Amino acid sequence: MKERFDVVALGELLMDFTENDVSPQGNTIFEANPGGAPCNVLAMLQKMGKKTAFIGKVGDDMFGKTLRQVAEEAGICMDALLVDPDVRTTLAFVRTLPDGDRDFSFFRNPGADMRLTADELPRTLLENARIFHFGTLSMTHPGVRAATELAVTVARAAGAVISFDPNLRPPLWESLEDARTRIAWGLAHADVVKIADNELEFMTGETDFDTGAAILRERYPNIRLLNVTAGPGGSYAYYESRRVHVPGLTLGGTVETTGAGDTFCGCVLNFVLDHGLQGLLDADLTAMLRFANAAAYLVTTRRGAIRSMPTPTEVEAILPAFDA
Secondary structure (H helix, E strand, C coil): CCCCEEEEECCCCCCEEEEEEECCCCCCEEEEEEEEEHHHHHHHHHHHCCCCCEEEECCCHHHHHHHHHHHHHHCEEEEEEEEECCCCCCCCEEEEEECCCCCCCCCCCHHHHHHHHHHHHHHHHCCEEEEEEEEEHCCHHHHHHHHHHHHHHHHHCCCCCEEEEEEEEEHCCCCCCHHHHHHHHHHHHHHCCEEEEEHHHHHHHHHHHHHHHHHHHHHCCCCCCCEEEHHHCCCEECCCCEEEEEEECCCCCCCCCCHHHHHHHHHHHHHHHCCCCCCHHHHHHHHHHHHHHHHHHHHCCCCCHHHCCHHHHHHHHHHHHHHH
16 A cells, blocks of 8 residues: 555745844844745644655755755655756745735745656655645746646545645746736635635735635635635634634744744644544634644744744643633
């Protein structure tokens, strides 16, 4: 029997250089934090005791080697991580703005993650995933887009639940219309969707979450569980006729928000693995969002993502704050 994985993800594995202090000379100091949204999600799932695997490509350089090592240390199976001998590992420089938002500068023209091709996909791995997760950074260019679309097709045919996070990064797209088209494709092929408030507005033109969610669910009736994240405003779950909102935790100590959405997504997929997508009640959705919001908050108090994911014990310790 082939090895079975709880979640297999495909996409970018990159180094986030995050602002971290100022030197005595007044220069910005950047900390190299291993990241990339799909692998961040898997790192959280590993903390929850799930079995995960990653599909992607890095460069034959110091960053690619470090990323493999860190992901393997997190427990993620990296057998399907390929190395490109000609193109460097993608880098992202992250500046935190005064309002807590982030400004990204990507070094990815090209980056190794863009060079994954459809004929390099590990089909057996995809056919043995309970959940397949992807985003849109693996859809910005034709070759890796074809690989992503084929991976979804293979995983779906084998019975996997399909999970999608748009993770919109405007600088990486030739046009926002192209981004909108690819996000629409992802939404049309997913069972579980995590979408941020700005992405919901981008796709629907609506700032009201309930209205925007209703539009998406009408356009894409395939979506069985739709989660909308709103930073400190918390998160919303839309499932069948149910709508649940849980506020965010604002306990102070936030350093930067990189990886918070991925942490949330990992917690949601852990819930789906444990509870399925049938017959969920308001109490189930509330428990899911509380745990996911708490975990996401904890990540904002640390720099980076893969190495910063909280343990279940750490998350459970702050859950009483929701009732304070």
